[in-house]
Amino acid sequence: MSAGQTPPRLSRATAFPGQATPPVRMVHLGLGAFHRSHQAWYTQHAGDAADWGIAAFTGRRPDAAEILTEQDGVFTVVERSGVGDSFELIGSIVEAVDGSDVRRLAGLVAAPSTVVVTLTITEAAYAAAGAETPLARLVTALAARKDADAGPIAVVSCDNLAENGLVARKAVQALAEATDPALGEWINANVSFVSTSVDRITPRTTPEDLVEVAEQCGYRDEAAVVAEPFHNWILSGDFPGGRPRWEEAGAIFVEDIEPYENRKLWLLNGAHSILAYAGLVRGHATVAEALSDDVCRSAVEAFWDEASRHLPDEGLDIPGYRKALLDRFGNSRIAHHLTQIAMDGTTKLRMRALPVLAAERTQGRSGDGAARMIAAWIAYLSATEDFQDPLVDDIRTAKAHDGEQRTAALLALLSPGLAGDSALVSHIHRQQDAIAAPRTHA
């Protein structure tokens, strides 16, 4: 290709010449960056990848489906380490569909050959109401499967939620029972809800990333994703209709997922929330930048010390995990923007800060580290009008107060009980000043 020439668009024929397209046996809801870097990557690396194609549906807009369809579902994972990038073509997504096409979703879920549904719909979407939500669409599709007598199926939540399989089950059951009690019974008997802990830092792709792929790979890929080299997938639950041999790609199947879930949600995602809120208040833009600020870093370490007390010692290697996290967060070649992590704080902090705060207080300690995460969130909300949250209206109402009253009103959105503890409210209120304090240099 000579300089100035536009490279050709990526296609399945050029990416995987002579290879058969895997048949659809999985459906995914929430065709975002993470699905591509994680479940699609694991499926391609499974021992029996040739047997497992994914039909992936977008959430709110058709764009990602349209872009992927133009390149036959094929895309590049850019694995970005601290020293360089490597590029891998992924072909496991064989159909990309606009999420509003519920007819196609129902048709695929009603096919006996489809036996797994995976979800990356964001934490907030599990509580969202309305016919346009991904879970309402899934219930419509499961009704079609029941009518077709297509047999049992597994639903696998891959969102950062504690007990995500259970949360998905409750939400789906409630929606089904509200429309048709018989469907609720069928789901109870035929749908297995699998819990997972998922991990691979995958920031939003930038236009510069797409230019780099074109330059380095010689093709145009509008759906490329950038991810760190690290990846982890821990699963617990049944797959009554079968599944890809993901264990051959490194996935781990366990009986009790809770310790792994808590380790990841508290240590990784909890630290991310601290870095996001404290970092933005202190003028940083990315995780790596925030981590290099002592105020943010010491807030993370204090929270980790508390959280680690409530994780089992055996088998989790907490010191090693913490050290690895510092390396992963410090990878400044991954521009993980704090604004992305800061979204939907009420949903996230209930899972990242509150369990550790409660566990510390039960044992007679202050829970200062967890309280600092909440203080950082309040400092962030106080400093901006530009935030996204499912409780946006309640947050705006709470923000109309001043001083400790504002702190109490915002805390009440996370936990009304805690907001009634005036000593805790004062403590969280005072912590906000320390978070905003100017950086001191040695």
Ligand SMILES: NC(=O)c1ccc[n+]([C@@H]2O[C@H](COP(=O)([O-])OP(=O)(O)OC[C@H]3O[C@@H](n4cnc5c(N)ncnc54)[C@H](O)[C@@H]3O)[C@@H](O)[C@H]2O)c1
């Ligand atoms: N990006 C990561 O590093 C990462 C890592 C582990 C887990 N996750 C999980 O995956 C989820 C998605 O992350 P992503 O990076 O792919 O995000 P993304 O923004 O690229 O994609 C999210 C997908 O969900 C849809 N969606 C978002 N909010 C929705 C709503 N309220 N209702 C319906 N659909 C909605 C979007 O349209 C999109 O299809 C996260 O919320 C998290 O739970 C992400």
Ligand SMILES: O=P(O)(O)OC[C@@H](O)[C@@H](O)[C@H](O)[C@H](O)CO
């Ligand atoms: O994806 P969210 O919005 O739940 O949380 C933001 C980040 O903490 C998260 O995406 C992590 O990068 C990810 O969980 C790492 O595996």
